[in-house]
Amino acid sequence: MTIHPKPRIPNLSLQSALAAFLLASVPCLRADVLCAGIFGDHMVLQRDREVPVWGTGTPGESVVVDFAGQSVATRVDPSGSWIVRLSPMAASDASRDFVVKGGNELRFSDVLVGEVWLCSGQSNMEKPVGPQYNQKPTSDYVNAIRQASNPLIRLYNVPHFGKPDPTKTYLSWHPCDPGSIVHTRFSAVGYYFGREIQRALGVPVGLIDSTYGGTQIEEWMPPGSFSGYPDLADLAAGPPFPVMATRNAVSSLYLSMIKPMVPFALRGFLWYQGEGNLLEAQVASYTDKMRAMVAAWRAAWNGPDLPFYYVEIAPFLYSSVTTHHRHLTPEALPAFWEAQSRALSIPHTDMVVTTDLVDNVADIHPADKLEVGRRLAGLALSDTYGREGAFAHSPAFASMRVLPAGALELTFRDTDGMLGSSNGKPLGEFTVAGADGGFAPADVKIMGDKLVLQSALVSQPVAARFAWREDATPNLVNADGLPAMPFRTDSWPLAVEKPGPPGPPK
Numbered sequence: 167m168t169i170h171p172k173p174r175i176p177n178l179s180l181q182s183a184l185a186a187f188l189l190a191s192v193p194c195l196r197a198d199v200l201c202a203g204i205f206g207d208h209m210v211l212q213r214d215r216e217v218p219v220w221g222t223g224t225p226g227e228s229v230v231v232d233f234a235g236q237s238v239a240t241r242v243d244p245s246g247s248w249i250v251r252l253s254p255m256a257a258s259d260a261s262r263d264f265v266v267k268g269g270n271e272l273r274f275s276d277v278l279v280g281e282v283w284l285c286s287g288q289s290n291m292e293k294p295v296g297p298q299y300n301q302k303p304t305s306d307y308v309n310a311i312r313q314a315s316n317p318l319i320r321l322y323n324v325p326h327f328g329k330p331d332p333t334k335t336y337l338s339w340h341p342c343d344p345g346s347i348v349h350t351r352f353s354a355v356g357y358y359f360g361r362e363i364q365r366a367l368g369v370p371v372g373l374i375d376s377t378y379g380g381t382q383i384e385e386w387m388p389p390g391s392f393s394g395y396p397d398l399a400d401l402a403a404g405p406p407f408p409v410m411a412t413r414n415a416v417s418s419l420y421l422s423m424i425k426p427m428v429p430f431a432l433r434g435f436l437w438y439q440g441e442g443n444l445l446e447a448q449v450a451s452y453t454d455k456m457r458a459m460v461a462a463w464r465a466a467w468n469g470p471d472l473p474f475y476y477v478e479i480a481p482f483l484y485s486s487v488t489t490h491h492r493h494l495t496p497e498a499l500p501a502f503w504e505a506q507s508r509a510l511s512i513p514h515t516d517m518v519v520t521t522d523l524v525d526n527v528a529d530i531h532p533a534d535k536l537e538v539g540r541r542l543a544g545l546a547l548s549d550t551y552g553r554e555g556a557f558a559h560s561p562a563f564a565s566m567r568v569l570p571a572g573a574l575e576l577t578f579r580d581t582d583g584m585l586g587s588s589n590g591k592p593l594g595e596f597t598v599a600g601a602d603g604g605f606a607p608a609d610v611k612i613m614g615d616k617l618v619l620q621s622a623l624v625s626q627p628v629a630a631r632f633a634w635r636e637d638a639t640p641n642l643v644n645a646d647g648l649p650a651m652p653f654r655t656d657s658w659p660l661a662v663e664k665p666g667p668p669g670p671p672k
Contacts, residue, residue, distance in 0.1 A: 197246065199223040199268030204430045207275050208339040209264075210320045210372025212282045212431035213257040220249035220429075223268050232265040233277065234258070242268075255279045257369035259318055276341075278320070280370030281363060282432040283546075285356035286386065286424070287439035289379030290477070293531055294351040304354045305533045311348060317341040318369070319360050323350045324376040328422040339372070353377055355438060355477070358539025359546070366547055374432075376423045382442040383455045385419040391462035397451040398458060428466045434473035434550060435463060436542055441479055441530060444502045447492045447663050452502065456509040473514050475545045477538055478506050478651070480520045482530045484636055485664075493664035499636035501660045503652045507562075516545045519560040522588060522649040527637040541648070561585065561644040563653040566630060574598060574608075574619045574627050576655075581615040582645035593617070595640040598627035603658055605631060617642075629656035 201221040211217050211233075219231050223242040230239045231250050238250040258279045266272040285291060289301075295314070296307040304310070319342035323335065330336045340346035347357065353375045364371040378385075384401065392402035401416060443452055460474050479502065484494045510517060518541040523534045540557070548558035559580035567575045578585065587593055593610040598621050606623035608630070619630055633640040633652035642650040 197222065197224050198270045199227065199229055199242075199248075199266060199272065201266055201272055201274075202426065202430070203337055204322070204374075204427050205264070205274060206339050207277075208320055208341055209274065209277055209322070210282055210339070210370050211252075211255065211264075211277065211279050212372075212433060213279050213369065214254050215431050215433075216254055217252040217431045218249055218429045219252060219266070220247065221266070222246050223248055227268050230267045232267070234262060234279070257281075259370055278318070278370035278372075280318070280372065281367065282372040282374070282430070283356075283360065283434055283436055284374045284376060284427070284432055285353050285359070285436045286376045287437050287477075288377065288381045288442055290441070290480070290531060290535075291353055291355050291436070291438035292375075292377035292379045293354055293535060295347050295354040295357055295535075296351075298531075301531045302529060302533045304535045306536070307354075310354075310536070311344050314347045314357075315343045316361070316364065317343075318371065319357075319364050320370065320372045321346055321350050321352050321357070322372065322374045323352060324374065324423050324427075326378050326423070327418070328426060350375070354535035355539045355542065356436065358536050359436060359542045360539075362540055362543030363546055363551075366543070366553065367551065372432075374427065376427070378419055378423070380442055381414065381419060381439070382446065382448075383439055383452070383459060384416045385414050386424065386439070387417055387455065387459045388420045388425070388462045388466065389417045391458045395454040395458055397454045424463070425466070429468060432467070432472075434475065434546070437474060437476040438479075438538070439476075440502060440506060441482075444479065444484060444494070444498060445487065445492060447494060447498065449498065449501045449505055449662050452505040453508040456506075457512055460509075460512050460515065471514050473516075473546065473550045474512070475516050475518070475542050475549075476506070476509070477518045477542070478503055478520050480530075480532050481524045481527050481637055481639075483527050486528075493666065495661050495664055496636050497634070497660050498662040500631075500634045500638075500652055500654075501662050504654070507651055507653070514549075516549055516559065517651075518542055518545065519649045519651050521633055521638060521640055521652065522643075557646055557648070559644075560648045561642070561650040563632070563651070563655070566655045568628070569618065572620060572625050572627060574630050575613075576617045576619065576630060578615060578617075578644075578650070580644060580648075583615060584645040585612055585615055585617065585650075586643055586645070587612075588641040588643045588647065588649070591641060593640075593642050595633045595635070595638050595642075597621075597631045597634065598624050599629045599631075599656070600624050600626050601628055603629075603656075605629075605634075629654070629658075631655070 264274040264277040325336040335349040392398040544557040547553040548556035561578040596608040597605040599605040608619040611618045631654040
């Protein structure tokens with residue numbers, strides 16, 4: 167007898183469950199193509215430079231980026247990342263779509279091509295156009311906001327530590343108008359800078375505001391950027407640790423507020439910071455910290471010549487701050503100005519002087535941010551864009567010569583042919599000293615683009631200082647009306663902290 171095997175009856179419930187599991191697993195195995203968060207509607211792409219575009223997706227997936235007649239393809243690498251580079255483009259105010267295609271499609275609308283600048287630093291760069299809690303509002307902010315409509319300026323604001331606040335507008339590009347200026351709480355210095363260069367160049371301008379008040383430069387420096395600088399050996403040797411003023415980790419703000427935008431194509435950087443380091447009496451090391459940070463940011467963007475324009479911190483009575491655990495001397499701020507001035511030896515940098523923009527030396531947040539932005543724009547228009555006659559450089563001390571009859575002759579750079587007084591009064595804030603180091607006020611004669619200093623109290627002067635006080639109100643300007651940089655001709659030791667035990671922590 168032939169025995170036939172019993173027919174196998176499929177287990178339909180098991181097969182259905184398996185099929186359902188496999189189908190449900192597909193989204194887990196496949197990720198939508200995404201772009202870095204800096205890409206979005208209304209953005210501005212940098213003109214005349216290669217434009218990197220990057221993001222994430224499923225390994226092996228094809229990605230195509232289409233914009234302005236270019237179509238560039240790549241595949242997602244095994245780590246889930248992809249990057250393409252668009253060829254340099256001319257400036258354009260034409261509103262165009264920017265399309266990224268993978269298994270899905272991303273479409274960003276109203277994209278322009280022009281100039282892009284990153285604005286960073288602490289509270290004086292963060293200070294918005296308008297009111298700010300516990301601060302005096304920026305000057306004439308009502309009219310500034312009312313007149314802010316310019317669709318060729320685009321604003322992008324980065325939140326503290328990259329974490330959005332639902333009450334504010336962050337991490338998206340906005341055409342500039344009264345509403346976006348208010349809702350983004352955009353940097354006043356950054357906005358005024360962008361407004362000036364947009365007017366001068368006639369091209370779209372994209373501004374990125376990545377700022378955080380009360381911070382120190384170490385927080386903005388990439389990990390590994392401290393090596394090679396003897397003054398920063400402690401930072402280079404150890405693991406990240408909190409900086410004194412904020413208790414934030416070293417490099418924390420770079421990682422959360424700068425790195426996510428690397429390598430978005432841009433023209434250069436604007437920087438307004440230093441108060442936090444001065445309050446910690448960090449004067450001697452600040453120049454090297456600037457050198458290290460500028461080099462690291464340029465390396466991150468693969469732009470060794472990217473311009474870096476920064477702002478000299480303003481006069482303020484640091485020695486009277488009694489709630490801080492450091493006791494600073496009145497010389498601490500001039501010493502810090504000197505450290506900032508030394509950073510001018512970094513190629514492709516320049517500095518805005520602010521000694522004439524303060525109406526209250528007890529206010530660490532001066533209200534006149536329009537002039538700071540205008541002066542930064544003057545530097546960019548002159549040094550980056552090659553515009554002749556741009557309102558640009560402050561006069562800086564160049565050399566000193568001892569004259570007969572107890573006089574000193576000082577020469578300056580960037581005088582535009584003439585030195586003068588901003589208010590028609592005799593030049594003030596000059597002192598001279600003999601070999602004993604005792605300084606006394608000096609009488610000053612203007613000799614074209616030179617100055618001659620004498621003092622009845624110092625018969626044989628050997629050194630001169632200018633605006634060497636934290637509450638200095640100097641009036642020396644060049645032919646463009648720009649104030650001279652504070653300076654000293656001597657190298658005598660300075661005391662930046664008062665003797666005695668520190669006060670309680672702030």
